[in-house]
Amino acid sequence: MARNDQNHTTQERLLNEAEILFAEKGYHAVSVREITKAADCNLAAVNYHFGNKQNLYLEVFRSRWAPRARRLQEHVKNSLAAQSHFSAAAMVKAIAQAFLEGPLSEDEQLRHYQLITREMAHPTEAFELVAKDVMRPAFRELADGLRSVMPEGMSEERLMLNILSIFGMVLYFNFARVAVTHMIGCQYDQAFKARLVEHITDFSLTGLGIGKEEEPR
């Protein structure tokens, strides 16, 4: 295995650079030439190590995206395990925190959400891959956790919609950073992210916080 200065194999460098570029521009907007140049290796390397471009893309999800998603899941689990008292509030906060201020670096975070957002809007084989192996199990686990702290008799569908709604917000505030910034004029610095976590937690627990009003009759 040949390694360069940073002591990374060509395969690793290709995966790293491919992920960055795919996340930034999308599959079709990125050429193999661009990737191999960024990875400081030869044009033929992609075909040698991964067979073709599509396979490199899939491998990015297999060997980069999925493990990171599992790290996030672990982070949520650990946050909850550290709580003396398990509650819905703790759970929502743990999720929001993991996804916005969690173990991922700023750049990792952005990449992570851009990659999956693209796949959600227009799924390829990569989506099947991570949905089956990562997302669905994680989703089940969260559903089980939430079920245990919600009033009995809540329908399964309602339970799932609740989780999806929380995810929807978290995902939105991540992938649509540019739009959010445009609309409210805030940079995504540490302070703003902390306020976002607080907001998502509050909103998930109490909505707008004014309760449901009676319909006039």
Next chain:
Amino acid sequence: MARNDQNHTTQERLLNEAEILFAEKGYHAVSVREITKAADCNLAAVNYHFGNKQNLYLEVFRSRWAPRARRLQEHVKNSLAAQSHFSAAAMVKAIAQAFLEGPLSEDEQLRHYQLITREMAHPTEAFELVAKDVMRPAFRELADGLRSVMPEGMSEERLMLNILSIFGMVLYFNFARVAVTHMIGCQYDQAFKARLVEHITDFSLTGLGIGKEEEPR
């Protein structure tokens, strides 16, 4: 102006087909050849009518996406005007309803959200265009409406985050249909969409509906 069977000019047909294809596959995944073939016209037509591919893409947002977004905005406004009593509940419901069961056909809806989701995740000139002319004004109007029904003294940032959260959910439940379907196994038929509107309304008003729990100390 030359028209074909459907009595549409070549320009119109190009815009129609371009929108469908760009929404479905994204800018780079669609070729001019594919568009002109779908529009049943010559390869050179794109360059003749729009100068180049990029300009056709922008024109799709200008002449198709933006007017439709305004239609949605009008729909919300009319729904609210028809209410005898203006309330936060009515407002949230009007938004959710407009975006999920509103004036757009099934296909129009899908296209609409796929186009803007792509732009939010990776903005181009098209985003600037619709952000300035359509999204920001609509957002302001909604913010003003919500401000009038929220408790006084709510910070502007909180107000905006509330609206963005509602949008986040609505957008998510639209563009991530495939993911939602994967996770909870529901098709997006009329009945499910109605339940979604109900859910989004409830969630926005009361969150999980169990109130904020006290931190144990």
Next chain:
DNA sequence: GTCTATAGCAGGATAGAC
């Protein structure tokens, strides 16, 4: 494993006839 060289094709864009 990594390189160069190149095959083979699809892409956007244009020129010029009609």
Next chain:
DNA sequence: GTCTATCCTGCTATAGAC
């Protein structure tokens, strides 16, 4: 306005030297 024909660039993928 619409067509055909064509230019030229850039793409993925492969063959074969090292």
